[in-house]
Amino acid sequence: MSRLTLWRNARLATLTPARGGDGWGLIDRGALLTEGGRIAWVGALADLPALARPAQEVDLGGALVTPGLVDCHTHLVYGGQRATEFEQRLQGVSYEAIARAGGGIRSSVAATRAASEAQLLASARQRALCLMAEGVTTLEIKSGYGLSLEAEVRCLRVARRLGTTLPLTVRTTFLGAHAVPPEFEGRPDGYIDAVCAWLPELHAQGLVDAVDAFCERIGFSPAQTRRVFDTAVGLGLPVKLHAEQLSDQGGAALAASYRALSCDHLEHLSAEGIAAMRAAGTVAVLLPGAYYFLRETKLPPIEALRAAGVPLAVSTDHNPGTSPGLSLLLMASMACTLFRLTPLEAVQGITVQAARALGLADRGRLAATQRADFVAWNLDHPNELAYWFGRNPCHRVVVGGQERTPHGHGTPL
Numbered sequence: 168m169s170r171l172t173l174w175r176n177a178r179l180a181t182l183t184p185a186r187g188g189d190g191w192g193l194i195d196r197g198a199l200l201t202e203g204g205r206i207a208w209v210g211a212l213a214d215l216p217a218l219a220r221p222a223q224e225v226d227l228g229g230a231l232v233t234p235g236l237v238d239c240h241t242h243l244v245y246g247g248q249r250a251t252e253f254e255q256r257l258q259g260v261s262y263e264a265i266a267r268a269g270g271g272i273r274s275s276v277a278a279t280r281a282a283s284e285a286q287l288l289a290s291a292r293q294r295a296l297c298l299m300a301e302g303v304t305t306l307e308i309k310s311g312y313g314l315s316l317e318a319e320v321r322c323l324r325v326a327r328r329l330g331t332t333l334p335l336t337v338r339t340t341f342l343g344a345h346a347v348p349p350e351f352e353g354r355p356d357g358y359i360d361a362v363c364a365w366l367p368e369l370h371a372q373g374l375v376d377a378v379d380a381f382c383e384r385i386g387f388s389p390a391q392t393r394r395v396f397d398t399a400v401g402l403g404l405p406v407k408l409h410a411e412q413l414s415d416q417g418g419a420a421l422a423a424s425y426r427a428l429s430c431d432h433l434e435h436l437s438a439e440g441i442a443a444m445r446a447a448g449t450v451a452v453l454l455p456g457a458y459y460f461l462r463e464t465k466l467p468p469i470e471a472l473r474a475a476g477v478p479l480a481v482s483t484d485h486n487p488g489t490s491p492g493l494s495l496l497l498m499a500s501m502a503c504t505l506f507r508l509t510p511l512e513a514v515q516g517i518t519v520q521a522a523r524a525l526g527l528a529d530r531g532r533l534a535a536t537q538r539a540d541f542v543a544w545n546l547d548h549p550n551e552l553a554y555w556f557g558r559n560p561c562h563r564v565v566v567g568g569q570e571r572t573p574h575g576h577g578t579p580l
């Protein structure tokens with residue numbers, strides 16, 4: 168029997184431009200044919216191959232359909248929250264000063280260590296459901312609030328568990344080099360030794376898809392970052408980097424020399440960093456939520472990145488310290504208002520370019536052979552994804568060819 172499903176009566180934004188078309192790749196009166204978890208065919212219904220004999224048909228009611236959204240940078244697993252630190256920052260204490268005084272990331276580490284695996288799973292699951300309600304079908308989750316082998320394992324296991332129990336893809340990233348934990352106070356190189364020793368163990372347990380570090384004055388030096396990357400590359404793991412968020416450390420060029428999948432934040436990125444990222448094909452992941460919540464004023468060099476042809480992704484950076492937001496669509500909006508991306512760039516940034524930042528070539532567009540992850544929206548045009556905020560237009564979500572429930576809570580116009 169045919170495993171084909173025909174999803175008809177859709178207006179498609181394929182993000183695969185036809186010759187002479189714009190980047191949206193719009194197809195009116197469109198349809199998708201899926202086979203198992205993959206897209207077998209995309210086009211205008213009138214062009215459906217005569218040989219296609221779908222076993223079932225689904226009427227999408229004329230809805231706008233885009234690829235499933237990809238949130239490519241989150242720190243979803245942690246204990247506690249940092250609302251009091253937010254109040255301190257509003258009183259004028261800087262993020263760096265709070266970190267140097269032992270707060271910041273370290274306070275989340277204490278709360279994470281104190282939480283059970285079940286508690287971490289329950290809170291991270293609620294956050295994942297918020298992102299999913301807006302059409303997220305692929306989610307990256309970093310560790311980095313455990314900072315001991317046992318606690319990092321716990322956080323990565325929770326991330327993996329979300330991927331096996333919820334209808335979405337989870338990619339895990341080991342961010343052991345996020346901060347120096349209290350037991351290594353004053354011994355950052357000793358802590359990097361430990362991180363490098365844990366990584367083969369975590370990898371052997373199948374817990375790591377990529378390796379990240381925080382290269383910053385209040386994080387780790389380029390030399391320390393290099394040691395983590397050497398270990399990752401030795402295990403065949405791809406790397407990414409929190410780079411030039413608060414200062415220019417030359418982190419982007421360093422990461423690019425390891426063919427990093429992405430460099431993230433980039434407010435203080437230099438021209439050399441841009442050139443290195445371009446040469447390496449490294450994606451720039453823009454995080455307007457962190458820029459907004461830290462009340463930053465220095466913008467990432469968007470125009471220079473665009474001119475160099477560096478791919479631009481956009482993500483929530485969800486975390487308790489710098490970006491407690493759980494709306495990828497709000498990030499698309501802020502990528503336009505704060506960073507001056509076009510709505511098309513912002514939507515590409517939460518789909519095809521975000522997938523690229525995770526090394527995933529099989530999603531982010533609607534095209535034959537891509538994963539059958541797509542979203543039907545209560546919208547007329549896909550540029551509205553970066554326009555509305557505080558409203559969830561998500562109507563139906565299909566993951567791996569299966570419609571998932573609960574789907575979004577879309578309100579028809």
Ligand code: NIG
Binds near residue numbers: 271489
């Ligand atoms: O992506 N910059 C480093 N890591 C996080 C924030 C971590 C925290 O403050 O808890 C970020 O902004």
Ligand code: FE
Binds near residue numbers: 240242409484486
């Ligand atoms: Fe981050």
